Amino acid sequence: MELYNEKELDRLNPYQKEAVLDESPACIVNANVGSGKTTVLISKVQYLHHVKKVNYEEMTVLTFTNKAADEIKSRLLAAEPELPVEKLRGFGTFHSTALYYLREYLPVEKLGYTRDFLVIDPEEELELALDLIRQHKLKIKYKNRLKKRLESAMAVRGEEKKVSKYQDDIFDLVRLLREEKASQDKMTFFDLLENANLLLREEIGNSPSPKWVIVDEVQDSDSQQLVFLDRLVSRGANLFAVGDPNQVIYSWRGSAFQIFYTLKHKYRAKELTLPINYRSSSSILEAARCFLQNGSPLTGVREPGNKIIVKRQYDAFQDACYLAGRIKKLHREGTPYGEMAVFYRLQSQSGMFEDVFSREGIPFEVSLKRTVGDVPVLRWCIRLLRFSLNKKDTPSGIYVLASREYGEGISEKKAKEIVCNSKPGASLLFDKMCGFSRICEELGDEEALFSYFELERYLNPVSASYMEDRDAVHRLFQIMFDYVKEQQENREAGMRAFINSSSLYGLDVLREEISEEKDSVKLMTLHASKGLEFSCVFITGVNYGLIPLKTRDMDGEEEERRLFFVGITRAKDRLELSYYTNPGERAMPGESRYIRMIPPRLLEGEEERGPAVSLQELKRQVQEQRTQVQERSLQEQKRSLQEQERSLQEQKRSLQEQKRSLREQEPAPTKRVRHPRYGTGVVVREDETMLEAEFEGYGTKEFIKAFSELEYI
DNA sequence: GCCCTGCCTCTTTTT
DNA sequence: GAGGCAGGGC
Secondary structure, eight states: OOOOOHHHHHTSOHHHHHHHHOOOSEEEEEEOTTSOHHHHHHHHHHHHHHTSOOOGGGEEEEESSHHHHHHHHHHHHHHOTTSOGGGGTTEEEHHHHHHHHHHHTSOGGGGTOOTTOEEOOHHHHHHHHHHHHHHHTOOOSOGGGHHHHHHHHHHOOTTSOOOOTTSSSHHHHHHHHHHHHHHTTEEOHHHHHHHHHHHHHSOOTTSOOOSEEEESSGGGOOHHHHHHHHHHHTTTOEEEEEEOGGGOOOGGGTOOTTHHHHHHHHTTOEEEEEOEEOSSOHHHHHHHHTTOSSOOOOEEOSOOOSOEEEEEESSHHHHHHHHHHHHHHHHHTTOOGGGEEEEESSGGGHHHHHHHHHHTTOOEEEOOOOOGGGSHHHHHHHHHHHHHHOTTOHHHHHHHHHOSSSTTOOOHHHHHHHHHTTOTTSOHHHHHHHTHHHHHTTOOSHHHHHHHTTHHHHTOTTSTTHHHHHHHHHHHHHHHHHHHHHHTSOHHHHHHHHHHHHHHHTOOTTOSOOOSOOOOEEEEETGGGTTOOEEEEEEOOOBTBBTTBOOSSHHHHHHHHHHHHHHHTTEEEEEEEEEESSOOSSSOSSBOHHHHTSOGGGEEESSOOOOSSOHHHHHHHHHHHHHHHHHHHHHSOHHHHHHHHHHHHHHHHHHHHHHHHHHHHSOOTTOEEEETTTEEEEEEEEOSSEEEEEETTTEEEEEETTTSOOEEO
């Protein structure tokens, strides 16, 4: 094994180094965008291993996405090629780690499961729920929103009174569903964490207790994940968590802005910061600072770079055409397509760009994940394997037999009868599924599996999609056999693990190219952009009503701002914003005030701009700052309170300064204004935000100063 | 099964 | 501010 090179540490800046070397039992690192968060995390792991002699098996590294987990693992393996992958089994998403614990250590029998349980996707749980409603004649309101209703009902735990808001049987359904899932040996993503938390609560000898728990993007944790974390920490694990409160964009999913501070308080954690951003040019960074909420220092090291370009477009189509030309130009000048990305607020906005870009011959990729479940034939095959591996999974058996497209096309009623009464001889396919365990180990290759189930017959050879379907199934089986070989377990256990991981990771079987680094422009929502970086970023539709999206409350509004912050901080060298004068239904015409919040000297647009921030906006910001301080003072220690107070003072001072400079710009008592449409007029009334002027031929008009195109003469 | 009223939600998405 | 659903009255 290679020795951990001390020089590794010297490559880090002092802040990063401090975080890696920190010895406190709990440490929370407040990492700014682009400050080398992942580098610190990986360095920490290596440092613990090589210097502190903590085995990799004694660490649990938790991430939210598979992508992040894969990145950490591959970077560790790149630094240490001889490291056996099995040692990193505790490195993964919260869910995959919970799955690992449940399978290997925790007494799942206590909850009515066997060690061979399978993971199912939310879709299947919904089917199960609908079935139970029918069976037990439950009264459930808003069935079309059952998925959401189940989610919120399942989140109600313990002694809270379980009375439905709509006075229906939703809680009975939750209970029945839990029993049904246990009896069919199935767990959903939710159950994985829930059950792991339940079993980890009791002291059990043979259960996992890692020495170190390391968490990436801790600000995204929901309550289940926080409990999971707590279970591990209360067993004596040290905690090292990295995150950025300015990047909380998933609170609608259960994470909360103040989690960072709650954690710090709860574990009396030491708080460190990584302030230096290496990613973006200083202009981009300065613009980003306008959207920071907690006054944390965000320091850059790069040159000013290009100005931020703001473009006014008639509509999305015009914008797409303009962008196509712009992207081609940048490409000619040497920026690879893969270094450019277009962000938008809503999934539905991607269509226009896809159309125009494919017409213009620009290679692009839309970040939308397709999984096995999205392809009917693969869905059917997975369920065929499910029932073959788990006879308790009767719904899968029925699904396979009663499918209209594939299999024997038996009526649902008959299928139910065959599967539930386990009638041999009634269906060839059913007998094959039942007999699968016996011959499973003897199957030579994926071809043998294909012919065992006589799939050339059951995949409906007369259908138009037969060839496509057959290839997809072959590919699925191929991937499965490769996976099983890697696992070094017996065939049946390996296949079970494969099916679990395919629901957990969403195998992208259909993807033609395996190479991730295709040179193509990436199209995605602002949410999907988190964690990525590009040389050149285009954010489109920066209209009020879209960015920020019209929100219900103040919290939503703040989240919109963080979302925009995440978007602009993805850009390394170029940031270009556009807005529409004629947007669709949802948005309002004209630029979003987010554009006005960026100092004009950073911008390069085709028109002159008014004051960067309206007084109203500044006032609102200070107000927000004030309420934030109040909220946090409940949780935070005195010291940080004072810090906040100081930053508030600074904000106030800068507000006063800006007010003063605004006032200086204001005219002497003459008060005449020019308007592009109404010509020159005389100011009748004026206060901090509003202005009333009389124009010859038009009468008196009222304007909001910051948004009107008035000019003092 | 139709019409009316009231109520609810809508967007973002990972596992 | 629309559109979908539940439930009551008919």
